[in-house]
Amino acid sequence: MDLIGIFSLAGNALISPMTVGYILCGIGLALHFGYTGLLNFGQAAFAALGGYGFAIATLDFHWNIWGSILFGLICSMGFAAILGIPTLRLRADYLAIVTIAAAQALRFYVGSSTAEPITGGSAGVSQFGEEFYNLNPLPADLTFNLGTVTLTSSEVWMRIVAWVVVGIAVFFLYALTRSPWGRVLKGIREDEDAVRALGKNVFSYKLQALVIGGSIASLGGMIFVMSSQTNQPSNWGTNFTFITWTILLLGGAATLLGPVLGGMIFFALMTLIESALGILVDAGLLPFLQVEQVAQIRFLLVGLILMLLVIFRPQGFLGNKKEIQFNG
Amino acid sequence: MSQLAAKSRTRAGALLGAIAILFSILLGASPAMAQAHTADDPSTYAFTIAGTLQEKDVPIPGVTITASQDAKSFQTKSDEFGEWTIMVPTDGHWKVTLDTTTIPKEFHLATKDGAIGEADLTQTDFAAVLFKFGSAAPVQAQSIWEQLVIRVFAGFNFGLMLAIAAIGITLIYGTTGLNNFAHGEMVTLGAMIMWLGYSFLHLNIVVAGLLAVLAAMAFGWFQDAAIWRPLRKRRLGLNQMMIVSIGFGIVSRYVLLLFFGGDTKDMSGGQTIITLGPIFTSNTTLISMAISVVALIGVALFLTRTRIGKATRAVSDNASLAASTGIDVEKIIRIVWLVAAALTGLAGVLYGLQFQANWSVGFDLLLLLFAAVTLGGLGTALGAAVGALIIGMVVEVSTIWMPSELKYVSALLILIVILVVRPQGVLGKKQRIG
Amino acid sequence: MANEISIGAAAPGCKKVDPILIADKVVRQFGGLTAVSVDHVEIPRGKITALIGPNGAGKTTFFNLLTGFDKPNSGTWTFDGKNLAGVAPYKVARRGMIRTFQLTKALSLLTVIDNMRLGAQNQVGEGFFASFVRPLWKAQENQITASADTLLTRFKLDAKREDYAGSLSGGQRKLLEMARALMGKPKLVMLDEPMAGVNPALTQSLLEHIKDLKSNGTTVLFVEHDMHMVRHISDWVIVMAEGKVVAEGPPADVMKDQAVIDAYLGAHADTDLGTVEIKSIKAGI
């Protein structure tokens, strides 16, 4: 592969719907963790519910696109409530264990043959995006060249919509976190007992944060599955959540644009590294690696970046050193 | 001031160095292993085809499944849960066939040509293939009591094995406050080294087991020395440490994958079936249960009878108080890591021998371990053991009423329910406010 | 001994002329240890009441129980005539009973002024939907900021207005926490060792401030080990030991009470506690 080809791929990764899916989950997580201090390790479940809710409403209920989006949002809000009401009273580290457990339980369930009539079991659901692509106002023969990568009209449409949603989410977060409402969240992040003693209903604020952050993540999930029109349980494993955490911490957890920047950097970097490794392996310079193992290196790097960030730069790229601390 | 900064910089440098060394050791060792594989090692492939064979929720083990495309073909066997996974090197369409001669007599395919399926890997790197079983032939009915006895026995076995790993988690949590999300990888390491020694190098089973436990101990000691101790010195917050452990867990997991490959390691062989009333079991299972019980009694004696054990409990109770009475807290923590890693590695060995294991087995068990520890009340060894036995029972007994593919779900739901009803766990105590 | 606060003579658990808080049979046990076992106690309205007692007497635990942060094994209490037992901590604060913590809880990564703003009650902008519509809450926000600034000046924290609370010294955090509690305009403010670690020069001005609170009609209940301060500003003193109320009364009388001296110094001392403290403070200086 030539250099232009590699950079074209990386450029595409910067803006791809998958990147946007993760970015939106990261924005939701910024609200959860960066602003409220909730250790949510089940973000994959919120995204999954967005994807499944949308697909099921479209395919099984034959709802239109808006109804389907609404249904996806309601699914994730319902999940946030079911999960949050019992657990938000618990200590922060318990929440981490419960959310990761709930997300895994949900994934096992939707992938099981018990749930197969609704969710398609481990094969998942597909072909639910017709209406979305029919809304495309761009000429059908339009193409867009990103170096060697050529985007079709519907791919361009998908990316435009995805980034508009990111813009709205960032603005939404901006308005929220500059308000007294956001101030209460930050107070809770610092010390929830102190905020309680000042007469704020801490539980209600945490639940609001969980629901809203989860809803943003479920929009991310919808965009994530819309580009390929397939939604499978294997998309929503713990690695999805861990990557979301990595991009959040990369950009800066309590910053507005942190998840956006973090997501773009992360996926562009991963593409570059994978291509570079692929070339090195092909050239026989890394005799101990096989081409097929290169994809596994990606996850190894996720873990490594996550560790190093928390140890050496917990505030991320955009954060100010003082602004982010974990309420530990 | 600048001296201080320089000092913290060198410390950061040392930490980075330690991490770098860790990876170079792990990765550096892997070429030898990778070359031991044939050039076409399936475990390194990027695409996965998987599924579960079952009839009326009863898993079907031991069926040979073949995935083929053009001239390439790969084989595997379904495990005791009826689950199977085949890693394949390329995308596109794969033909997946069951070897009907390997299907146990009591199970029947729904249709004659139902033994052939297709996996579509054009869009994704994962595809599930479903084979429908189910027939008019009556399944031999077991009474609910017989089922209960069988499941309780299985739950006890599974619970005992969880218990030794859970005590490992709880000892570390008790003395350092760390919720170690990388704990499962010590289970995996134990299982993989056991496979390497016993099934690959054909060592004596006891020697292989000891090697596996020693490897886990070395890993435990090493990660404490290279990561956790420096981080404790830097006074990193506990939640931050937890996230670091998540990262470290991912890294360890994928290093294990690169090293050992993604296939399930079969360590069976040399078992004799033993019948106890309605229960079919094997000598492996019974010996493994005995080992677990001995290990549990050993830990109990260690914690209550030895000086170091008592010091460990003192550190768990109140580290600064313990330090002021002259206990070397760091030394205790080091010992705790060794003991915890040994127990956890042993759990991996026992799990691998009984249920087979792959690179992610530890992570799959991790949530059950957390469930067990939380159930018992974080930080108490007895609680962890009790919690683990309960979780083991729940997982197994729930399969009487629920499809076995959902058995972990029931355990995780129990965890959530317990946290709601009694956040401090069954044996835990509440924290002080203000 | 007659006084204008209690009905009849001062005695442990005596009735008050105008109580704001009445607690009955409040018991809290930790395992075998009975940390609090208060049979009956009343806090007089509009007065400054000191709650004293040796370390581990159960004062903080009693605060935790009254404000809903901890649950008693048994017991009831009323505030302003309304039941307050089993009420969530945030509702307790909304009813006008606001506390501070012995182990200071400054919100480290909020600025000092944001800490203060957070203390104000009934903020429109704290509602989720309203928070999007700035005009709805902007005026109130300005008003809150103005009163926060007044308090900051009073507590000598105005220079730190824009700093992160985490950068304050231990004493400054105590001050901030107290000022923040006052932002909620409490009817009863409960201060757990407000003066611990505060510079003596500032103590004087804070004492004045607490007295001002009283003249504005706020009731003050505070825990303090500094007998000088207790004697100086309190109208009424309640003494706890081993979870029980062992004595109460006007400060001068309580300091001479044998039960109090026993509780603090053991059975052999027969000195006036107030003078002991003052002497030791002087010796310290």
Ligand SMILES: Nc1ncnc2c1ncn2[C@@H]1O[C@H](COP(=O)(O)OP(=O)(O)OP(=O)(O)O)[C@@H](O)[C@H]1O
């Ligand atoms: N959560 C808890 N668990 C166990 N024991 C507790 C707990 N909280 C308080 N105690 C015990 O209850 C007793 C009373 O404690 P408390 O903090 O109320 O004392 P205090 O009067 O505020 O003391 P000080 O003047 O030192 O602040 C102590 O013996 C303490 O050890």
Ligand SMILES: [Mg+2]
């Ligand atoms: Mg106290």
